[in-house]
Amino acid sequence: MSKPLKQIHLAAHFPGVNNTTVWSDPAAGSHIEFDSFVHFAQTAERAKFDFLFLAEGLRLREQGGKIYDLDVVGRPDTFTVLAALAAVTDRLGLTGTINSTFNEPYEVARQFASLDHLSGGRSAWNVVTSWDAFTGENFRRGGFLPQQERYSRAKEFLATANELFDSWRGDEILADQAAGIFLKDAKAGAFVHRGQHFDIHGRFNVPRSPQGRPVVFQAGDSDEGREFAASSADAIFSRYATLKEGQDFYTDVKSRLARYGRRPEQLLILPAATFVLGDTDQEAAELAREVRRQQVSGATAIKHLEFVWNRDLSGYDPEGPLPDIDPLVSEEHISRGRAQVRMYRDPIAIAREWRQLAEANKWSIRDLVINTGNRQSFVGSPATVARTIDDFVQADASDGFILVPHITPGGLDSFADEVVPLLQEQGVFRTEYEGTTLRDHLGLAHPDAGWATPG
Amino acid sequence: MSSTSPSHLHLAVALDGTGWHPASWREPGARPRDLFTAGYWADLVAEAERGLIDFVTLEDGLGPQSSHVLDPDERTDQVRGRLDAVLIASRVAPLTRHIGLVPTVVATHTEPFHISKAIATLDYVSTGRAGLRVQISARPHEAAHFGRRTLDRIEAYDSPAAQDLITELLDEAADYVDVVRRLWDSWEDDAEIRDAATGRFIDRDKLHYIDFEGRHFSVKGPSITPRPPQGQPPVTALAHQTVPYRLIARQADIGYVTPHDVDQARAIVAEIRAEQHTAGRAGEPLHVFGDLVVFLDDSRAEAEARRERLDTLAGEPYTGDARIFTGTAAELADVLEELAGGGLTGFRLRPAVAGHDLPRISRDLVPELQRRGRFRDAYEAGTLRGLLGLARPANRYAAA
Numbered sequence: 001m002s003k004p005l006k007q008i009h010l011a012a013h014f015p016g017v018n019n020t021t022v023w024s025d026p027a028a029g030s031h032i033e034f035d036s037f038v039h040f041a042q043t044a045e046r047a048k049f050d051f052l053f054l055a056e057g058l059r060l061r062e063q064g065g066k067i068y069d070l071d072v073v074g075r076p077d078t079f080t081v082l083a084a085l086a087a088v089t090d091r092l093g094l095t096g097t098i099n100s101t102f103n104e105p106y107e108v109a110r111q112f113a114s115l116d117h118l119s120g121g122r123s124a125w126n127v128v129t130s131w132d133a134f135t136g137e138n139f140r141r142g143g144f145l146p147q148q149e150r151y152s153r154a155k156e157f158l159a160t161a162n163e164l165f166d167s168w169r170g171d172e173i174l175a176d177q178a179a180g181i182f183l184k185d186a187k188a189g190a191f192v193h194r195g196q197h198f199d200i201h202g203r204f205n206v207p208r209s210p211q212g213r214p215v216v217f218q219a220g221d222s223d224e225g226r227e228f229a230a231s232s233a234d235a236i237f238s239r240y241a242t243l244k245e246g247q248d249f250y251t252d253v254k255s256r257l258a259r260y261g262r263r264p265e266q267l268l269i270l271p272a273a274t275f276v277l278g279d280t281d282q283e284a285a286e287l288a289r290e291v292r293r294q295q296v297s298g299a300t301a302i303k304h305l306e307f308v309w310n311r312d313l314s315g316y317d318p319e320g321p322l323p324d325i326d327p328l329v330s331e332e333h334i335s336r337g338r339a340q341v342r343m344y345r346d347p348i349a350i351a352r353e354w355r356q357l358a359e360a361n362k363w364s365i366r367d368l369v370i371n372t373g374n375r376q377s378f379v380g381s382p383a384t385v386a387r388t389i390d391d392f393v394q395a396d397a398s399d400g401f402i403l404v405p406h407i408t409p410g411g412l413d414s415f416a417d418e419v420v421p422l423l424q425e426q427g428v429f430r431t432e433y434e435g436t437t438l439r440d441h442l443g444l445a446h447p448d449a450g451w452a453t454p455g
Numbered sequence: 456m457s458s459t460s461p462s463h464l465h466l467a468v469a470l471d472g473t474g475w476h477p478a479s480w481r482e483p484g485a486r487p488r489d490l491f492t493a494g495y496w497a498d499l500v501a502e503a504e505r506g507l508i509d510f511v512t513l514e515d516g517l518g519p520q521s522s523h524v525l526d527p528d529e530r531t532d533q534v535r536g537r538l539d540a541v542l543i544a545s546r547v548a549p550l551t552r553h554i555g556l557v558p559t560v561v562a563t564h565t566e567p568f569h570i571s572k573a574i575a576t577l578d579y580v581s582t583g584r585a586g587l588r589v590q591i592s593a594r595p596h597e598a599a600h601f602g603r604r605t606l607d608r609i610e611a612y613d614s615p616a617a618q619d620l621i622t623e624l625l626d627e628a629a630d631y632v633d634v635v636r637r638l639w640d641s642w643e644d645d646a647e648i649r650d651a652a653t654g655r656f657i658d659r660d661k662l663h664y665i666d667f668e669g670r671h672f673s674v675k676g677p678s679i680t681p682r683p684p685q686g687q688p689p690v691t692a693l694a695h696q697t698v699p700y701r702l703i704a705r706q707a708d709i710g711y712v713t714p715h716d717v718d719q720a721r722a723i724v725a726e727i728r729a730e731q732h733t734a735g736r737a738g739e740p741l742h743v744f745g746d747l748v749v750f751l752d753d754s755r756a757e758a759e760a761r762r763e764r765l766d767t768l769a770g771e772p773y774t775g776d777a778r779i780f781t782g783t784a785a786e787l788a789d790v791l792e793e794l795a796g797g798g799l800t801g802f803r804l805r806p807a808v809a810g811h812d813l814p815r816i817s818r819d820l821v822p823e824l825q826r827r828g829r830f831r832d833a834y835e836a837g838t839l840r841g842l843l844g845l846a847r848p849a850n851r852y853a854a855a
Contacts (some may be wrong), residue, residue, distance in 0.1 A: 080576035083545035137675035
């Protein structure tokens with residue numbers, strides 16, 4: 001007997017501030033005005049997606065000591081946009097990236113619990129960490145968190161937030177007008193947390209929300225990050241959108257769950273994925289090349305090279321050969337506030353590899369960046385893309401994808417109109433929402449399900 | 456600038472749970488079981504918008520409500536628990552078109568960087584209708600929710616130690632608002648250039664580090680969110696004494712005060728104007744609104760009976776910082792006109808029972824004031840600043 005078809009999970013990432021977002025195209029609109037978010041969210045909901053995803057930034061990026069000006073710069077506040085989107089959508093999950101370093105558990109827990117109430121149970125939290133003093137300069141708490149403590153703080157932050165969410169069981173509010181009893185339990189919300197990073201106690205002031213707790217996402221890829229996700233997350237936002245890498249990651253992360261007493265289906269693996277659609281595969285391939293050229297101007301190519309070289313390369317011609325000087329290895333980096341730089345852990349080796357690639361293919365600097373960075377995940381006709389996505393999911397390379405279009409706000413439209421119906425025809429994607437909460441869409445149990453119910 | 460007639464009064468409504476009377480939740484129409492739903496708040500704000508109210512404020516706090524000013528209690532006969540005010544405002548914004556949305560923010564335990572971008576974003580999602588009400592918290596138990604500072608318990612408000620603590624928290628709040636405002640200005644209005652020829656999305660010369668260094672904290676900037684539609688959403692604060700009046704004089708666009716008669720109103724306004732002069736803001740528009748708790752009915756006897764009924768349910772007479780009005784809409788209009796004679800430019804009405812007194816404000820009081828030529832007949836501006844007659848401020852960092 002053959003394995004039953006897995007149902008695909010799909011989500012939409014509002015285009016962000018990386019150079020994958022094309023702003024110079026005439027179709028590109030505002031990434032700040034609320035209308036853009038409304039269009040994007042309503043398209044995702046029309047397509048019956050599980051959720052909308054928002055990233056976060058807490059300091060503008062800099063390169064060479066100056067604010068980086070070649071990509072989209074600026075974004076609105078995550079919580080505030082999601083709360084407003086709850087008013088213009090009914091079912092779509094609302095996932096926000098919120099940093100656990102430059103926030104406090106009491107405040108973040110009440111924001112997520114509030115968002116969950118105000119959206120009728122659609123909130124999710126992508127827990128991220130940072131440690132750098134650069135970002136810390138925007139905050140009272142400053143930038144004094146040692147790097148090795150970032151995950152221990154994040155773990156304790158999440159555990160503390162969960163203690164706050166759980167400080168209300170959900171049945172305390174009686175609101176009996178005749179008897180004059182509003183609260184059944186005078187101590188509703190009481191909590192005490194004493195730990196390494198937080199020593200707090202008192203009363204949490206938001207009653208238990210429809211989902212009990214927001215759904216939790218985690219995005220780290222290091223061993224520690226994977227372990228954190230296996231122990232505490234409902235979904236992991238990975239970056240492996242190729243089949244083999246995806247399968248390896250999937251197997252690795254799912255195998256870690258058992259040691260936390262969890263089943264493999266309790267953690268969904270959702271890589272970020274880009275797409276380019278055309279009427280035919282060939283047309284899509286041509287369009288994809290065009291998009292790559294829009295994404296990587298000559299100036300962007302030079303700046304991208306600086307991430308690896310860690311030197312000012314402004315004197316180099318983007319249409320010329322790669323620099324023959326070596327990267328500068330130093331504690332100080334020319335680029336600040338950019339997570340991408342951490343992908344280049346051994347700059348000397350990467351520079352060597354890139355030079356060989358460029359020579360072998362006769363690539364200029366710009367050609368190299370176009371051909372190596374940010375390859376589109378899915379390029380083809382709607383039929384090809386639908387089939388590829390389904391193949392990935394059925395082959396356990398992921399449980400679905402978080403799609404990142406390259407245009408704001410209409411970049412999702414063609415996917416919704418042309419790919420989703422094919423997935424629905426194949427019987428691997430919902431045609432209607434079956435439930436009302438994000439937990440329902442993701443097939444995750446309500447956290448109260450395990451609680452003993454008093455007789 | 457707004458076309459509001461100078462004889463017009465401004466009206467705001469302060470929303471807090473089921474209303475300001477602690478027994479309000481027991482009244483018919485109070486909907487206490489809906490308090491934690493979006494629909495409840497959407498309905499209240501829609502009702503206020505029906506009355507052409509300038510704005511609503513949303514109360515908030517970083518701990519449960521309490522019958523004591525500074526300490527928590529364990530009462531079960533009153534509403535406890537509330538949702539984040541900024542998120543309620545944002546949730547309601549797309550459902551309304553004209554009314555201003557002014558959530559409360561506690562400066563003592565939050566980050567000005569986060570709040571600056573949150574209110575800027577509220578301004579974007581409401582297309583220019585955001586404001587903020589800044590508040591301090593001197594409550595030791597709320598400090599314990601954060602664990603980052605301990606606050607000594609205030610034993611007597613007039614003791615030197617208490618005055619020092621309040622002064623310090625208010626000074627910190629003034630710095631906080633200064634930082635929030637600087638962050639709003641940290642992007643010039645035309646910083647986004649999308650210059651395809653040079654590949655530059657922004658003109659970075661039009662983004663500014665605020666480099667704020669204060670006694671309590673420092674913030675680098677610029678903001679992550681571009682300058683909001685109003686440039687500077689209006690900042691508001693409630694104050695009862697000279698020291699807090701100073702915060703209003705230094706940093707607010709609207710101060711809420713609690714005079715009990717016209718002489719007090721006149722004295723308070725004079726004090727705020729003097730502080731405003733000292734703060735070097737003499738020429739700047741600064742509204743002073745009177746706060747009143749209101750019980751509105753068809754007759755004064757009915758309103759008084761309702762107040763008594765609620766007091767009986769609560770087990771004690773309701774008192775508070777603000778004057779409590781019981782009577783008809785016409786009588787309230789008389790009181791507001793009289794108080795306005797003391798120099799107040801508007802009022803923030805606190806409905807004793809939101810489900811009852813808010814519709815009385817929007818459906819009885821407002822028509823009464825309109826008949827007297829003291830209130831607008833239609834929303835005359837698209838932004839909160841516009842409704843309040845406040846110009847969109849120039850950016851402090853923009854080159855002249």
